[in-house]
Amino acid sequence: MKPAEKFDEQVDVxxxxxxxxxxxxxxxxxxxxxxxxxxxxxxxxxGLSICSYGAVRCARDPERAFQYxxxxxxxxxxxxxxxxxxxxxxxxxxxxxxxxxxxxxxxxTSEEENAQREKAGDPFRRQIRGNxxxxxxxxxxHTSVYDLPGFDARAHYPWANGAPNGPKLFKVVHxxxxxxxxxVRLATPALRLISDPGTREVCxxxxxxxxxxRTIQARRGVILACGGFEGNAEMKAQFFEGHPIFNxxxxxxxxxxxxxxxxxxxxxxHMWHVHGAYGFRHTDPDYPYAxxxxxxxxxxxxxxxxxxIKMAWILLDAGGxxxxxxxxxxTQDTAVRPMQHYDPVTQRFPRNPAFLIxxxxxRRMYPLGKATSNDKxxxxxxxxxxxxxxELGILKRADTLEGLAIALGLDPGSVxxxxxxxxxxxxxxxxxxxxxxxxxxxxxxxxxFYGAPVWATLSNTQGGPVxxxxxxxxxxxxxxxxxxxxxxxxxxxxxxxxxxxxxxAECFVTGRIAGRHAAGLSPxxx
Numbered sequence: 001m002k003p004a005e006k007f008d009e010q011v012d013v014x015x016x017x018x019x020x021x022x023x024x025x026x027x028x029x030x031x032x033x034x035x036x037x038x039x040x041x042x043x044x045x046x047g048l049s050i051c052s053y054g055a056v057r058c059a060r061d062p063e064r065a066f067q068y069x070x071x072x073x074x075x076x077x078x079x080x081x082x083x084x085x086x087x088x089x090x091x092x093x094x095x096x097x098x099x100x101x102x103x104x105x106x107x108x109t110s111e112e113e114n115a116q117r118e119k120a121g122d123p124f125r126r127q128i129r130g131n132x133x134x135x136x137x138x139x140x141x142h143t144s145v146y147d148l149p150g151f152d153a154r155a156h157y158p159w160a161n162g163a164p165n166g167p168k169l170f171k172v173v174h175x176x177x178x179x180x181x182x183x184v185r186l187a188t189p190a191l192r193l194i195s196d197p198g199t200r201e202v203c204x205x206x207x208x209x210x211x212x213x214r215t216i217q218a219r220r221g222v223i224l225a226c227g228g229f230e231g232n233a234e235m236k237a238q239f240f241e242g243h244p245i246f247n248x249x250x251x252x253x254x255x256x257x258x259x260x261x262x263x264x265x266x267x268x269x270h271m272w273h274v275h276g277a278y279g280f281r282h283t284d285p286d287y288p289y290a291x292x293x294x295x296x297x298x299x300x301x302x303x304x305x306x307x308x309i310k311m312a313w314i315l316l317d318a319g320g321x322x323x324x325x326x327x328x329x330x331t332q333d334t335a336v337r338p339m340q341h342y343d344p345v346t347q348r349f350p351r352n353p354a355f356l357i358x359x360x361x362x363r364r365m366y367p368l369g370k371a372t373s374n375d376k377x378x379x380x381x382x383x384x385x386x387x388x389x390x391e392l393g394i395l396k397r398a399d400t401l402e403g404l405a406i407a408l409g410l411d412p413g414s415v416x417x418x419x420x421x422x423x424x425x426x427x428x429x430x431x432x433x434x435x436x437x438x439x440x441x442x443x444x445x446x447x448x449f450y451g452a453p454v455w456a457t458l459s460n461t462q463g464g465p466v467x468x469x470x471x472x473x474x475x476x477x478x479x480x481x482x483x484x485x486x487x488x489x490x491x492x493x494x495x496x497x498x499x500x501x502x503x504x505a506e507c508f509v510t511g512r513i514a515g516r517h518a519a520g521l522s523p524x525x526x
Contacts (some may be wrong), residue, residue: 007204010217011035013518014205016190016257017226020049020507022486023173025223028515030180035219036519038182039207041189041252041377043169046170047227048250048460049160051372054169055142056096056508058101058109059089059503068136069499075272076495080417084469085493088509093143095508102175105168106147112148123311125307126391127298131330131500142501146168161379162249169504183208185306193260193484200264200475201482203524219525221483221518225511228489229255230462239271239463242340242352245456246290248279249372250488253460257490261465264484265475270495271463275503276336278315279356279457280369281395287380288455291369291394293356298330298500299437307437314422314444315454318350320414321423325434332459333498339456353453355408357401357419359446368395387449395452404449420446450466460503464491471514483521485514 001340012034014027022038029036061063065086066079073082084346093109100107109118130137135478145168153160153167155157160167177184194215204217229235230247232254247253258268269502279290293313299306300342307327324338339352358368363386371380382389389395398404405415425431426443465473467487472480475492488507499505 006215006314007217008214010219010227011037012215012218012220012523013037013223013515014218015223016041016205017047017224017227017488018045018184018186019049019225019227019488020170020173020504021049021490021511022047022223022225023177024508025225025487025515026182026510027176027180028512029223029519030182032516032519034519036182037216038177038184038300039188039190039205040184040186041226041256042374044157044374045184045186046157046160046374048230048253048374049504050157050160050166050170050374051249052163052166053163053501054503055144055501055504056092056107056169057089057505058092058141058143059086059139060138060141061083061139062087062090064136064449065089066136066138068130068134068139069493071134072132072497073494074496074501077493080469081467081493085506085509088512089505090368092505092508095512096143097147099176100145101171102172102179105145105147105172109141111269113144127300129300131298131333132497133301145172148172151437159379160374161250161381162374167486171402177348180330190226190256190260193264195264199482199506202264202484218483219523220521221485223485223487223514223518224257224261224465224490225252225280225487225514226257226490228259228464229253230458230461233372240274240340241272241342242336242349244352245274245336245458246279246281248276248292248459250288250460251375253483257486258464261473261481261484261486264481266465266473266481267476268442268463268491269466270492273462273495274336274458275333275457275460275462277332278335278339278454278457280452280454282396288378289371290455291371291380291382292332292457293454294366294368294370294457296331296409301329304437305439308439310365311440312365312368312442313356313358315354315356316415316418317354317412318348320410320418322418322433323351323354325436326479327368327436327440330498330500333500336456336458348416353455354449355410356402356454357415357444357449357451359444359449361443361446362444363450374515390450395450397450399448401449404451408451408453460489462489462492462494462498464489467491467510470517471510472517483518485518485526487511487514
């Protein structure tokens with residue numbers, strides 16, 4: 001191959017994106033002996049990964065893990081791709097522990113964490129199994145970095161606003177990138193892939209840096225690890241039924257990798273699949289993200305007694321009627337789905353926004369929202385008592401339910417009726433309408449009352465270019481596009497039901513695969 005393009009510089013492997021997937025891809029490419037460069041669109045590292053809970057989903061038995069993944073994907077992902085993910089998950093605990101040697105990070109598993117919580121008298125245990133009672137669920141567990149001596153997330157990553165363990169895991173990965181001398185260029189978006197016009201063999205990337213375009217030759221391969229399309233309103237409008245669906249973070253994830261792969265004929269999959277729930281909108285029009293509701297522990301279907309934390313609120317639709325269980329087994333994954341219901345009579349999405357209501361006792365329980373972001377100059381911290389949000393107008397307050405209904409633009413009679421029915425079910429200890437776990441039910445009876453519109457909110461998308469078991473991107477005719485790989489959330493394997501911690505696991509598994517395979521190719525110009 002002799003492309004006409006004259007390159008400004010060259011390396012063996014170019015990795016696009018610097019979250020977990022990009023970092024792990026680069027680490028494995030470098031360990032294979034390839035000169036490697038990471039380019040990142042954002043001005044800060046970490047992508048969406050640094051906002052996560054930092055729990056890497058692992059497995060003990062590859063066959064049982066495959067059975068579960070096959071069941072949860074409902075025939076939407078080929079078996080060999082799922083087998084590669086299942087087998088990779090079985091080596092992740094040891095791999096995370098190996099990476100953690102770089103800075104003395106302390107690693108534990110969900111079993112170890114539960115033992116520590118039991119010893120401390122903490123009644124809430126982390127779920128060890130998969131999220132659903134399907135074949136193989138018992139083989140799964142989590143591995144996390146729970147302590148990093150001398151690490152202060154606010155000092156090292158002051159722009160990152162998410163869960164406590166997310167920055168710790170990313171610091172481990174980041175330090176491994178630095179140790180290997182892998183160059184990282186921030187604020188350097190990839191614009192287009194460069195390929196041979198006849199064979200589509202990928203030989204480089206066109207990027208933008210300091211306002212100028214540059215071409216980088218990739219002598220062995222290019223790995224796209226630049227996430228999904230959370231920040232692309234047009235793509236969300238085209239691929240999702242519900243509208244609008246706001247993102248909770250990752251404004252720079254605008255589907256760049258998807259478009260670059262499509263330019264070379266890539267097939268797409270799972271574009272509809274949203275991992276998300278519902279969230280508040282800030283009253284400041286310049287705040288770019290929805291603010292997700294409080295994260296609740298997952299519970300296992302068939303064992304609703306596991307849900308023992310009171311959920312302070314109920315949700316009402318535009319008619320002031322309750323329409324769903326507010327506490328799904330994995331609320332932050334599937335609760336977004338009922339909100340996308342479309343009413344052809346009114347030509348509206350009557351559940352988006354929905355309206356969250358609670359009382360004074362609920363307001364005092366805990367922060368109702370949790371903001372996430374990974375951007376310089378953007379950050380919001382929800383108050384412990386929710387009163388700052390009342391002052392800002394994010395939450396409305398009224399002395400009566402009728403007054404709250406009027407403030408929210410709802411029918412007062414319907415709101416009073418539905419709240420009264422809910423309180424009756426709380427007294428009986430059973431949600432006869434939608435099956436919300438009894439342990440989560442809390443009356444809405446003590447004034448003043450609080451409420452807000454909440455919108456369909458995604459944590460991340462799962463769709464993107466199709467890849468095979470070797471993480472090669474596949475075209476619309478089922479053929480691999482030469483020297484082009486995908487890792488992480490860009491075209492995730494999850495095509496029906498998500499597995500908590502699964503995207504992080506996928507970043508590690510597919511990053512290892514893509515990095516090694518890309519670096520193992522003979523240079524195209526040899």
